[in-house]
Amino acid sequence: METLIKEIYQGIMDGQHKDVEARVQSALQAGVSPKALLEEGMIAAMAEVGRLFEAGEYYVPEMLVSARAMQTGLAILKPHLKDADIKAAGRVAIGTVKGDLHDIGKNLVAMMLEGAGFEIVDLGTDVSPEKFAEAARDVNLVALSALLTTTMPNMKAIIEAVHAAIADRKVKVIIGGAPVTEAFARQIGADGYAPDASRAVSVAKSLLA
Amino acid sequence: MNNRERILAVFNYQGYDRLPLVHFGYWTETLFQWAEEGHITLEEARAWADGNAIDLAITKKLGFDFNWACASFGANASLHPPFEWKILEVLPDGSRKVVNGNGVVILEKDGTQGIPPEVDHLLKGRREWEESFLPRLRFSPDRLWDASERIQAVRSGEWQLPVQLWCGSLYGSLRDWLGMVNSAYLQADDPVLFDEMIQCLGHLVYECVQATLDHIPADTVPDYAHFWEDICFKSGPLISPRVFREKVGPHYRRITDLLGKRGIHLISVDCDGKIDALIPTWLENGVNVMFPIEVGTWQASIAPWREKYGRELRGVGGMDKKVFALDYAAVRAEVERLRPLVELGGYLPCPDHRLPPDAKWENVQYYCEHMRKVFG
Numbered sequence: 001m002e003t004l005i006k007e008i009y010q011g012i013m014d015g016q017h018k019d020v021e022a023r024v025q026s027a028l029q030a031g032v033s034p035k036a037l038l039e040e041g042m043i044a045a046m047a048e049v050g051r052l053f054e055a056g057e058y059y060v061p062e063m064l065v066s067a068r069a070m071q072t073g074l075a076i077l078k079p080h081l082k083d084a085d086i087k088a089a090g091r092v093a094i095g096t097v098k099g100d101l102h103d104i105g106k107n108l109v110a111m112m113l114e115g116a117g118f119e120i121v122d123l124g125t126d127v128s129p130e131k132f133a134e135a136a137r138d139v140n141l142v143a144l145s146a147l148l149t150t151t152m153p154n155m156k157a158i159i160e161a162v163h164a165a166i167a168d169r170k171v172k173v174i175i176g177g178a179p180v181t182e183a184f185a186r187q188i189g190a191d192g193y194a195p196d197a198s199r200a201v202s203v204a205k206s207l208l209a
Numbered sequence: 210m211n212n213r214e215r216i217l218a219v220f221n222y223q224g225y226d227r228l229p230l231v232h233f234g235y236w237t238e239t240l241f242q243w244a245e246e247g248h249i250t251l252e253e254a255r256a257w258a259d260g261n262a263i264d265l266a267i268t269k270k271l272g273f274d275f276n277w278a279c280a281s282f283g284a285n286a287s288l289h290p291p292f293e294w295k296i297l298e299v300l301p302d303g304s305r306k307v308v309n310g311n312g313v314v315i316l317e318k319d320g321t322q323g324i325p326p327e328v329d330h331l332l333k334g335r336r337e338w339e340e341s342f343l344p345r346l347r348f349s350p351d352r353l354w355d356a357s358e359r360i361q362a363v364r365s366g367e368w369q370l371p372v373q374l375w376c377g378s379l380y381g382s383l384r385d386w387l388g389m390v391n392s393a394y395l396q397a398d399d400p401v402l403f404d405e406m407i408q409c410l411g412h413l414v415y416e417c418v419q420a421t422l423d424h425i426p427a428d429t430v431p432d433y434a435h436f437w438e439d440i441c442f443k444s445g446p447l448i449s450p451r452v453f454r455e456k457v458g459p460h461y462r463r464i465t466d467l468l469g470k471r472g473i474h475l476i477s478v479d480c481d482g483k484i485d486a487l488i489p490t491w492l493e494n495g496v497n498v499m500f501p502i503e504v505g506t507w508q509a510s511i512a513p514w515r516e517k518y519g520r521e522l523r524g525v526g527g528m529d530k531k532v533f534a535l536d537y538a539a540v541r542a543e544v545e546r547l548r549p550l551v552e553l554g555g556y557l558p559c560p561d562h563r564l565p566p567d568a569k570w571e572n573v574q575y576y577c578e579h580m581r582k583v584f585g
Binding site for chain 1: 316445446450452486567
């Protein structure tokens with residue numbers, strides 16, 4: 001059983017989504033616990049992918065194929081997770097801000113967060129403050145993405161809308177995107193900033209700890 | 210000195226009478242914003258294009274010398290013919306899915322700005338590659354630009370700007386056609402096809418450059434050659450540097466060797482984003498001018514690259530266009546930041562991409578005035 005978990009882990013590291021799919025099925029049939037598969041096989045692998053990206057050894061293509069392998073395995077595993085009563089690391093509403101239709105960065109962050117055990121509510125692109133605020137009622141974390149300097153200012157309005165909707169400030173807001181900086185995040189009252197998809201995971205975890 | 214001579218002096222670390230002032234164009238939305246404010250006419254906003262008469266007029270009005278985006282010789286080293294632009298679907302909110310000339314399905318939505326996002330790609334695998342893309346990537350003489358007027362202007366001395374030979378793209382186009390996600394998946398799922406695509410593009414660009422050189426009289430030597438890639442983002446490259454070096458690097462070498470035989474030794478590449486991890490491959494394979502040195506949130510600058518790689522590495526760009534949204538003090542501070550970079554030599558400041566709609570006309574004008582005060 002440990003071998004199967006290791007093979008799933010390595011399959012995700014290598015981006016072999018078909019192998020991962022087959023091995024997850026085999027592992028479930030062999031009685032491997034869904035929790036072990038998720039935590040030791042998948043989340044652990046994606047954590048290593050993130051570490052390698054931050055270390056400059058993996059790049060975006062490697063991150064994408066690993067995330068795809070993870071998602072393929074997770075699709076098989078998901079029905080079994082409910083039975084196993086496994087808690088998600090958190091629930092995240094993610095979207096690109098109003099006026100901005102770009103979603104590649106947002107999608108990559110969503111993949112990495114899902115790979116780390118978060119549940120994702122993907123709001124899409126060109127998302128209004130109202131829609132973010134509505135989604136905020138049902139999540140622990142709101143993640144905003146902007147690709148353009150001209151849409152970045154919309155993040156402030158969204159943070160204000162979320163804070164107005166969730167007055168006790170239990171929902172945290174993180175931001176990211178090409179023109180976004182840590183200084184800007186502080187300036188507009190975001191709870192966190194992530195320079196890339198991998199660090200979005202560590203920021204999300206630290207905010208919800 | 211004319212601007213052509215000045216640019217060559219900058220890149221060859223020689224003396225010059227004053228630093229040329231260059232820009233890299235504007236977003237469409239910026240032009241319409243300026244038209245609304247009365248700085249240019251609506252007709253000018255509609256009809257602007259790199260290097261046309263309107264571009265020359267706006268350039269002069271703002272105080273620049275010329276638009277850096279100005280190729281003289283070249284060929285269409287991409288899809289030929291392009292795919293027909295077609296609206297595929299109009300969505301309930303009025304946005305439109307449109308297939309563009311690259312076979313990429315983009316989403317056009319009123320009220321949004323910038324380059325439309327990609328939502329799908331015609332190129333998914335071998336079938337589409339062989340049926341629809343390969344036939345568009347074979348060399349034919351009709352790809353060549355008509356260079357007769359420019360040849361005459363250069364030979365007569367009437368043309369006084371740097372003479373660029375446009376090469377094309379060795380990977381950026383492929384990334385465009387496939388999309389970032391599918392290009393990553395293809396590398397893993399079908400490395401043979403991935404290789405074939407890179408080889409195909411490499412050969413096409415080589416043939417286009419060869420044909421362009423054959424078309425230009427031997428005594429008319431372009432000042433520099435120029436590639437386009439756009440394969441990086443704020444954290445680094447969208448392709449593994451190892452893959453880029455192994456698979457794309459040799460094509461650069463082959464083409465820069467060809468250019469070198471013709472006396473063209475200044476070779477530039479246009480790549481937005483954080484390019485540091487790809488610079489070694491470019492330099493090793495003959496590409497020695499980085500453009501537009503997007504400052505971004507990663508604070509790109511030619512200074513650390515010059516320290517690391519020496520004087521062979523030149524640059525154009527590196528002026529943080531974001532200051533145009535602020536005020537004169539911010540513009541002055543930015544010019545002051547550029548001063549030691551210009552003193553390094555081999556470097557020409559230029560706004561680090563096309564000016565976005567938050568760039569205030571008066572700030573851009575002030576930049577030009579102040580640059581002339583500081584740099585002559």
